[in-house]
Amino acid sequence: MSDTISTPAKWLAELFGTFWLVFGGCGSAIFAAKVVAADEATSSSIQLGIGFLGVALAFGLTVVTMAYAVGHISGGHFNPAVTLGAAVSGRLPWRDLPGYWVSQVVGGLLAGLALLVIAKGQDGFTAEGNMAANGYGEHSPNGYALGAVILAEVILTAFFLIVILGATDGRAPKGFGPLAIGLSLTLIHLISIPISNTSVNPARSTAVAFFNGNGAPGQLWVFWVAPLIGGLIGGLLYPLLFENGKLAIGAAKEE
Numbered sequence: 001m002s003d004t005i006s007t008p009a010k011w012l013a014e015l016f017g018t019f020w021l022v023f024g025g026c027g028s029a030i031f032a033a034k035v036v037a038a039d040e041a042t043s044s045s046i047q048l049g050i051g052f053l054g055v056a057l058a059f060g061l062t063v064v065t066m067a068y069a070v071g072h073i074s075g076g077h078f079n080p081a082v083t084l085g086a087a088v089s090g091r092l093p094w095r096d097l098p099g100y101w102v103s104q105v106v107g108g109l110l111a112g113l114a115l116l117v118i119a120k121g122q123d124g125f126t127a128e129g130n131m132a133a134n135g136y137g138e139h140s141p142n143g144y145a146l147g148a149v150i151l152a153e154v155i156l157t158a159f160f161l162i163v164i165l166g167a168t169d170g171r172a173p174k175g176f177g178p179l180a181i182g183l184s185l186t187l188i189h190l191i192s193i194p195i196s197n198t199s200v201n202p203a204r205s206t207a208v209a210f211f212n213g214n215g216a217p218g219q220l221w222v223f224w225v226a227p228l229i230g231g232l233i234g235g236l237l238y239p240l241l242f243e244n245g246k247l248a249i250g251a252a253k254e255e
Contacts, residue, residue: 005073010096011103013074017066018107021059021078022207027115028058029132029197052193059198060186067178076178079201080104081227085161085235091168101203108207116211131212134199134223139215142194146222149196153226154233156188157200161234166242199223200230 028050035049050058067076075092077083083100086092092100112131119125133139136149144152166172167180185200192198199205205223209216 007096007099010074011099013070014077014100014103015107015110017070017074017076017078018104018203018207019111020066021062021201022108022111022204023114024062025055025059025204026112026132026208027118029055030115030119030130032058052190055193056186056189056198059189060182060184062182063185064178064182067181071178074100076181078104078107078203079227079231080203080224081157081201081231082161082164083231084228085165085231088232088235089161089165089239091165104203105206108203112207112211115208127211127213129212129214131208131216132197133208133212133214133216134197134205135216135219136196136222139219140195141197144195150222150226152192152195153199153223154230156192156198157227157230158234158237160184160188160200161231162238165234165238169242196223200227202227 032050033052033055034047063076063078066078070076075086077086077100080101083092083097083104087094087097116127116131119127119130136144136146140149163184164177164181167177188200189198192200202224205220209220209223
């Protein structure tokens with residue numbers, strides 16, 4: 001990353017990028033996943049919502065668009081697990097990690113608040129259980145247990161980091177990184193929305209947990225611990241396997 005880019009600019013890029021990820025991804029789940037309209041011809045209702053596929057695409061598109069918009073400023077993490085993996089792999093100086101994390105969480109919370117205010121504009125809307133929160137057990141979309149959710153989140157976040165580090169490797173095709181990363185996040189959501197409502201991102205989970213209530217705040221720890229473990233694994237594996245065993249845990253490379 002060029003030294004001409006100021007640290008506050010990087011923080012703002014991460015804040016805006018995480019805001020867009022939560023607003024676009026969670027917003028699609030809250031407002032558009034299930035839209036029922038009356039079919040006057042048959043006196044029945046029809047489903048006009050975007051469903052799991054649409055929500056998965058929405059999350060992927062938020063990353064694609066913001067990675068192209070501000071990735072050249074901050075690296076386009078928008079996710080504390082990605083920032084951890086980037087630091088472990090030597091792509092980001094460790095001193096930058098706290099500022100990135102704070103910016104990501106604040107951006108996510110602002111987006112969650114904006115979604116709540118908009119959602120309350122609909123008569124009868126109740127936030128409890130309807131803010132696209134992550135969960136396990138009875139709060140998992142399909143009732144998956146804690147162990148299954150942790151394993152899925154760890155594996156998917158680790159592979160997400162491997163895709164990110166590979167797509168942004170200097171040897172990779174130029175200009176296609178955001179597409180590969182966004183499509184990877186889409187695939188991750190297609191796999192795991194039924195399992196945990198898909199986190200792989202502690203900032204995304206934090207953004208809506210407290211507005212959602214219904215057990216989400218008490219389960220939030222899982223969606224910090226599991227993605228961070230996955231990010232750590234991915235951040236270690238890529239340089240060990242594909243960069244000649246090179247690690248920069250002590251001091252990151254300056255780009």
